[in-house]
Amino acid sequence: MLRQNLCRLSLNTRGEGFTDITAALNAEIRSSGLDTGIAVISCLHSSASLTVNENADPRVLADLTAYLRALVPQEGIRPVSGHGELRTYIHDDEGADDMPAHIRTALTCTSLSQSFQGGRLLLGTWQAIYLWEHRAAPMQRHISLHLIGE
Known part of the structure; x- marks a missing residue:
């Protein structure tokens, strides 16, 4: 019988760069009691x-x-x-890195669908799931994890 679990993770970044969130996601999957299914992960x-x-x-x-x-x-x-006049970004409400961060997000992705089995994500040997921070300053970020499985 299929069941669902929806939770939210709060994570702190150190500013621009990558934060490996694989262990935190696996911990939530284990605590859900689900063994096999699909995880929809959204930033x-x-x-x-x-x-x-x-x-x-x-x-x-x-x-x-x-x-x-x-x-x-x-x-x-x-x-x-590469030739021509530089056009500065118009949107800078939260600082000079605000608009570049929005563009970088638009070019990447904010959600992933990943299978899990045995209470953990099915990833390749050399794979991890990262939160990719595009802002310069440390931030608190929230991830939604929707699990569907049995």
Whole structure:
């Protein structure tokens, strides 16, 4: 018989970068009493995202950060050709990193669907689920975890 469990996790980031949330998600799955099913994981913010990525070599995360910084510069945007006038971001209500963080979130994802079995996420040997913080300052972030299983 299928059952559901919905919970919310609160996590603190250290500012821009990756926070491995795999253990916290697995702990919630175990405490739900569900063994096998699907987890819908959602980041409840518009300036942070989620990713499944490598957990063995930290250079992967450093390269991802560098790539996204190059794709979405902090100071504003230029035409794709790289030539032309710099256009600074209009939205800066929460600081200079506000709009770049929103764009970075739009280019990544804020929700994941992941199977679980034996009370833990089914991930590859070198995989983890990360909360990817796009703001410079430390933040408290909230993750919704909707479990459907038996």
